[in-house]
Amino acid sequence: MDFATISLWCLYFIALYFSIFLLTIFLSPNEEKLKKPKKWPSVSVIIPAWNEESTIAETISSALALDYPKDKLKIIVVNHGSTDNTEKIARSFKEVRVLNLKRKKGDNKAVALNFALKHVKTQFFACLDSDSVVDRNALKDMIPYFFTSKKVAVVTPSMLVKSPKSLLQALQKYEYIVAVFFKRLASKINCIYVAPGPFSVYRTEIVKKIGGFSEEAIAEDMEIVYRLQKEHYIVKQCCKGGYSYAEAPKTLKQLYKQRQRWYGGSLENLYKYRNLTLRKKYGDFGFFQMPRNFFGILAAVAAVFFFFYYVIRPILKKVFYFYLIKFDILTYLLNIKFNIDIFTIKDVQLAFVTLFLFLLSIIFFAYACKNVGEKIKFKDLPTIVVFFFFYSLVLSTIYLIVMFKKFTNRKFIWEK
Amino acid sequence: MRSFKKGRYFYVFVISVAIFFFGFLMGFAVNTKKTEIIETMAKEQGLNTLSMQLQFTYLDYLNMSRKTNCETIKIALDENWKKLCEAYTKFVKYKDARDSPKKEMKLLERNRLLNEMRYWFLLKEAKIHCDFNNSVWVLYFFSEKLCKAKCERESAMLEYFKKLFGDRFLLFYINMDIEEPLIKMIYKEYNITEYPTIVVEGEKFGGEHSFEELKSIICSKFKNKQPECE
Numbered sequence: 001m002d003f004a005t006i007s008l009w010c011l012y013f014i015a016l017y018f019s020i021f022l023l024t025i026f027l028s029p030n031e032e033k034l035k036k037p038k039k040w041p042s043v044s045v046i047i048p049a050w051n052e053e054s055t056i057a058e059t060i061s062s063a064l065a066l067d068y069p070k071d072k073l074k075i076i077v078v079n080h081g082s083t084d085n086t087e088k089i090a091r092s093f094k095e096v097r098v099l100n101l102k103r104k105k106g107d108n109k110a111v112a113l114n115f116a117l118k119h120v121k122t123q124f125f126a127c128l129d130s131d132s133v134v135d136r137n138a139l140k141d142m143i144p145y146f147f148t149s150k151k152v153a154v155v156t157p158s159m160l161v162k163s164p165k166s167l168l169q170a171l172q173k174y175e176y177i178v179a180v181f182f183k184r185l186a187s188k189i190n191c192i193y194v195a196p197g198p199f200s201v202y203r204t205e206i207v208k209k210i211g212g213f214s215e216e217a218i219a220e221d222m223e224i225v226y227r228l229q230k231e232h233y234i235v236k237q238c239c240k241g242g243y244s245y246a247e248a249p250k251t252l253k254q255l256y257k258q259r260q261r262w263y264g265g266s267l268e269n270l271y272k273y274r275n276l277t278l279r280k281k282y283g284d285f286g287f288f289q290m291p292r293n294f295f296g297i298l299a300a301v302a303a304v305f306f307f308f309y310y311v312i313r314p315i316l317k318k319v320f321y322f323y324l325i326k327f328d329i330l331t332y333l334l335n336i337k338f339n340i341d342i343f344t345i346k347d348v349q350l351a352f353v354t355l356f357l358f359l360l361s362i363i364f365f366a367y368a369c370k371n372v373g374e375k376i377k378f379k380d381l382p383t384i385v386v387f388f389f390f391y392s393l394v395l396s397t398i399y400l401i402v403m404f405k406k407f408t409n410r411k412f413i414w415e416k
Numbered sequence: 417m418r419s420f421k422k423g424r425y426f427y428v429f430v431i432s433v434a435i436f437f438f439g440f441l442m443g444f445a446v447n448t449k450k451t452e453i454i455e456t457m458a459k460e461q462g463l464n465t466l467s468m469q470l471q472f473t474y475l476d477y478l479n480m481s482r483k484t485n486c487e488t489i490k491i492a493l494d495e496n497w498k499k500l501c502e503a504y505t506k507f508v509k510y511k512d513a514r515d516s517p518k519k520e521m522k523l524l525e526r527n528r529l530l531n532e533m534r535y536w537f538l539l540k541e542a543k544i545h546c547d548f549n550n551s552v553w554v555l556y557f558f559s560e561k562l563c564k565a566k567c568e569r570e571s572a573m574l575e576y577f578k579k580l581f582g583d584r585f586l587l588f589y590i591n592m593d594i595e596e597p598l599i600k601m602i603y604k605e606y607n608i609t610e611y612p613t614i615v616v617e618g619e620k621f622g623g624e625h626s627f628e629e630l631k632s633i634i635c636s637k638f639k640n641k642q643p644e645c646e
Contacts, residue, residue: 005514013432016432020428020432024424280420282418283419284419284420285418324569324572328580337505339505341506346515347513347514347515348515349439350439350514353436
């Protein structure tokens with residue numbers, strides 16, 4: 001056995017282990033039933049904005065349209081040094097409180113959130129990215145989770161893609177759907193590690209107690225959750241409803257910029273909180289989620305490596321073969337024999353595990369779609385095929401680039 | 417204290433191992449079947465060549481000229497060649513699979529080689545008596561250990577010519593990595609000093625060849641003009 005084969009086997013085993021683990025969570029009984037509070041608590045919605053004149057009105061409108069007692073809802077827009085009409089548009093909404101914050105070099109979203117946090121007097125607050133919108137029922141879907149335990153610090157939304165138009169956005173739509181499903185599973189064992197910008201709801205007291213958002217972190221929404229997990233707080237994912245819709249990158253360049261922050265943050269936090277790994281006091285988060293997050297890095301590297309080894313390399317070999325035979329492709333084609341027999345199946349063991357993992361992925365994917373009420377139509381199949389076989393490769397490549405940048409100490413900035 | 421069910425980790429591990437183990441069992445079962453098929457084919461080839469040898473002996477016994485029976489010999493040779501090619505294709509597919517049993521493969525390859533050599537002897541003998549001018553035989557000496565890249569290139573081109581000329585091009589792969597005394601004898605007979613080397617209709621051509629060189633060598637050995645050579 002060569003090194004590639006042994007590595008492949010190890011990766012397959014770990015992937016299989018995590019998949020079956022998720023399957024057991026999936027098959028385990030659902031959580032306790034949620035009860036609506038007798039009195040809805042007051043909530044502030046913080047919208048940090050930096051030059052968002054094109055989307056801010058829609059974001060504010062969606063927050064104002066939330067089905068929640070109006071006297072319990074406060075909308076705060078932090079105008080973080082915008083040079084466009086963001087402030088003017090925000091001020092045009094009477095119900096909105098606009099806070100101005102001067103932008104310094106290197107400022108990120110955490111600075112704006114911490115600034116707003118000083119003005120928050122409500123029991124809970126939600127963050128809403130200024131290019132996202134929230135479903136009108138989201139808050140009422142999410143708040144009851146806080147009453148299951150006083151240790152619940154964050155309830156994360158079911159974040160989906162806002163009206164996908166291009167292929168890239170459609171692929172991200174499926175990515176978000178799958179992410180919601182896995183987060184719902186992870187929530188069952190308190191293994192959430194990120195609270196997305198589009199409408200995660202926080203318990204104010206706890207966030208203030210742990211010192212607010214980290215202004216040094218690349219991904220403050222991930223760092224705070226790791227910190228909360230370290231302090232043994234509970235992070236819940238809204239398992240029914242709680243939808244918010246984020247603007248997905250339209251181009252590969254935009255996607256790269258977004259993922260640079262996400263994956264950079266992921267690497268940074270994994271390193272920062274590496275001591276949580278395989279520690280019994282952190283329960284499933286230490287024994288399942290942390291190793292799984294580390295495996296994510298390994299899987300990204302492996303995906304790119306194996307793609308080159310098992311796909312690109314044979315293609316290059318074939319091209320070289322055609323070069324050797326003076327590109328007499330016709331003779332080659334005329335002599336192709338489609339004999340499908342037992343000898344056609346190579347590497348049965350690997351094929352069996354691959355098939356098992358693939359079937360499991362399809363089951364998870366189907367449930368993920370059902371979970372958010374997404375109906376799969378025949379016309380969506382090509383996109384789903386691309387999603388399954390190529391999209392993760394694109395993301396893995398970006399992950400590799402980010403890793404390279406991270407290891408060569410290149411700085412990340414909060415880019416738009 | 418956070419929730420932590422040790423049991424779940426353990427039974428997930430057991431299930432994962434079980435799935436892997438089941439995969440191994442399936443692989444083992446499929447490989448056993450593949451080996452069986454190749455062995456059966458080898459036995460069949462052995463019988464076919466034995467049958468041809470007996471036919472030759474019987475003709476000699478009857479004092480009949482083999483020339484008068486060339487047509488029958490030709491049909492037997494052609495049929496046998498097709499089966500050898502089919503067996504070779506299956507063998508290569510099996511050998512290329514990452515999970516093929518390496519020790520068993522050596523035995524199967526030796527078996528294949530001996531069958532092909534037996535066929536080659538008969539072919540050479542038949543060519544003495546019969547006018548089989550429309551075909552060319554090639555012994556291709558290679559080593560997977562000693563000349564990987566060069567031999568791969570030579571193999572690719574020879575494989576192409578096999579496709580181009582079809583049954584008129586009788587290519588015998590001789591893997592020098594196999595421990596087989598007969599191979600050593602042939603090796604000495606043709607004084608092979610480098611890899612790859614080809615012996616075309618008894619003439620040795622050592623070293624790696626370009627596409628044009630190979631084409632010219634092969635075409636020159638056909639007694640009749642071939643359309644592919646023009």
